[in-house]
Amino acid sequence: MPNRLQGATASGRIAGACRRAAPGPRTHPFTGMSVEDVPVFRCMSTGMGELLEHLWALRGLDEEVATLHAALERFPEQRRALEQRIADERGRLDRLKSRLGALQLGRRQIEKDIEALADQERKFQGQLPAVKKNEEYTALLKEIATTKAKRSDLETDVLVRLEEEEEIQAQRPGIEAAVKTAEHDAAERTRQIDAEEQVDRARLAELEAERKLQIEGLDAVTRGRYERIRASRDARAVVPILKGACGGCYRAQPPQVMQEARRRDRPLVCDGCGRMLILPPEAI
């Protein structure tokens, strides 16, 4: 595309002649930029404001790009939260099932023990008629009573376990419903998230395309600087001067900088953060 700034950059000689005498270039420690590095367009009758407009437009696009990137970061977290809720509900159901399984297994074992004791009891009962001696008879009756008492204890144990099993069975439908609700909500919310993300990504693609055009319109030197500062400074290369301070690092700007900024002929450089400073259009 044709460089809209070509007219201005080609007249560097004029610009150089018009450059204000500075006390020697001060290089910013971070960006390596000095005031002298910024091309001067101030003496041009046309195109002087164009660079600032260009940079200002680029700033607007980059701010929106940064906001969108931050917004896009929320989606993975939202998806994780939905998956976590399903996993939690499924975990509750699994714990319930395994508790039920353990109870049933234990109960079956106790029921086998009860059966064995009942067999034992029957065996003793069968031996009774054959016993001749009184003491043996009494001893056998005692054995039968002991076996019966053991069996009775185990039967009580089975009843307690059955009660707990019933309680668990009663909780089960509620937890199964909660799992289904979590799955259903997640599916619905995921569709919304997908749609929101699609909108954001489409807008981001638009912005990137627009940004590409804007950046290509800058001269190579300014473009290089812009991208360098942007990469190192939180994706913000150009910031407005707000209430006499840098909009990036909030450093107060000296009166001569403010005076120069009002001319709106070139971006200034913040001594604090190295970003390019522009007095916003609405402040003029």
Ligand SMILES: [Zn+2]
């Ligand atoms: Zn600053």
